[in-house]
Every structure is written in structure tokens, then in C-alpha cells.
Amino acid sequence: DGWRVGVLDLTNGEPTPHGSPEIRARETAAATQILGLDWRENLGLPNRSLENTLDARHQLAAVIRRVRPRWLFAPYWVDAHPDHVAATQLIEAARFWAKLTKSDIPGEPWHPERIYNYYCVHLKLAPQPAFVLDISGFWEQKLAAIRAYESQFITGRPQVPPTFLDQLRDEAAYWGKTIGVRYGEPYTCREPLGLQSFRSL
Numbered sequence: 760d761g762w763r764v765g766v767l768d769l770t771n772g773e774p775t776p777h778g779s780p781e782i783r784a785r786e787t788a789a790a791t792q793i794l795g796l797d798w799r800e801n802l803g804l805p806n807r808s809l810e811n812t813l814d815a816r817h818q819l820a821a822v823i824r825r826v827r828p829r830w831l832f833a834p835y836w837v838d839a840h841p842d843h844v845a846a847t848q849l850i851e852a853a854r855f856w857a858k859l860t861k862s863d864i865p866g867e868p869w870h871p872e873r874i875y876n877y878y879c880v881h882l883k884l885a886p887q888p889a890f891v892l893d894i895s896g897f898w899e900q901k902l903a904a905i906r907a908y909e910s911q912f913i914t915g916r917p918q919v920p921p922t923f924l925d926q927l928r929d930e931a932a933y934w935g936k937t938i939g940v941r942y943g944e945p946y947t948c949r950e951p952l953g954l955q956s957f958r959s960l
Contacts, residue, residue, distance in 0.1 A: 765798030766791070767822060769846055770806035777915030783908075790907035793900065798826065809841075811848040817864060819853035824866030831874045835947065840881040850874060876947045880927075888945030889952060891934050895941040898931060 768787070773780045791799045802822065804815055823831075833850040834843040851874060856862070858870035878886050894901065905912055905924065916923050934943030954960065 763797045764794075765800075765826060765828070766794075766796055767819075767826075768799070768801040769804050769819075769849070770809060770842070771801060771803070772806055772911075774806070775911065775915070778910035782910050786908045786910065790904040793904045793907055807842065809845040809849070811845055811852055815849055816852045816856055819849060820856035821865045823853060823857040823871065824864060824869045827869045828871050831871045833874050833876055835876045835878045835882060835886065836949075837884065838879050838882050840879060843879050843881065847876070873948060873950060873952075876949075878945055880923075886945055886947070888934075889947040891938045891943040891945050893935070893938060893940045893942075894931065894944045895935060898928075898942045902928070 771780055772778075772783050775783075778786075787799075800822070802815075802818055804818075809815075831850055831854060833847045836844065836847045838844050854871055854874060856864065858868045860868055878888075902924065905927065909915075912923050921929070928942075931942040931944065934945050935941050937943065
């Protein structure tokens, strides 16, 4: 739709059973190009021990003030992966901090309108999303971006069907079925979603 889109990685994702910081950096660069992102940075917080600390909150709030996004996207607040849960707590707190006056956070106060939550692969629940987005026209591009992380999703995983990528495709097809399209992606939000008319539906 011509909107500017950026990604802030909170950690470099290492260590993992497969890969290295150097491999992960190359894979991230490849995925960034495939997605056509306008901006991407890494906050450099520790993987496997991510916490909603005051220092991390300060760092993230400074990025929010500098980038001034309209919306933020964060993991769903319930997940089996502790880093995903901590990430959402951190994002919610930093969003609040970013609007505070009389603080030592660099930049001018800014408050993104909404946080939308996506569902991570570690979630072992059947989600009830607020809405499902039709991604049929972008599925191949999304799959190519995921494939860019070869050490994590291809060489680092069993390739006996159903593979990890097979499961992602099947999940996208399931969510697409719920709204009558080929592929869909579910989202939710803690706050009400505003509509100006039923045409927005």
C-alpha cells in the first residue's frame, strides 16, 4: 500500500543450535531485501534472557521517539517462549515511556496509536484473533523471506514432511479458509479497533 515499514530486532537470535552471529546477520540482510523494508535495526539485547528492564525500556523508547511509528507489532502476550512474552511486555512499557515528558529519553515524546499482536510458532494454543489479514498475494514473498533464514528453518531442521515450512503454509491456508481466501494471517489487539463506517470491514 506504499506505507513505510521497518523492523527492530530486539536480539541477534544467537546462540542457537545451528548458525552463528555472522550467518544470522547475512540471513537477516537477505530477508530484509526480500521484504523491501524501509528500515531495519537491532537493539542488541541478550537472546534467551530477554527482560523488560528499565534500561531496555529506555533504549526501546528512544528508538520509538526517533522512528515515530504509527503502529507497533509485537508477539501475542501468551507464548511458550519466554523471550516472546518478555518482548511484548517490553514493547508495551516502552510505548508508554516514549510519550513521557520531563525524561532523559532522547527525542520528542511520541505515542504509537496501537500495538497489534501476531502469533508466534511456539504458541501451543488455538488463538482467537481480532482479525485475519488476506496475505494470498504476498505468500510467496513471505515464504522467500523465511527461507532466507536457511540455518534456522531448512538445514537446521528435519526435512521429513510435514516440514516446518509445510506447517507454516498449512496454518496460513487454515486462516485463509476462515475468511474465504487462499492464505491468511491472524492478529489481535488488547485495545478496541476503531471503525469510521462499516465499509472499513
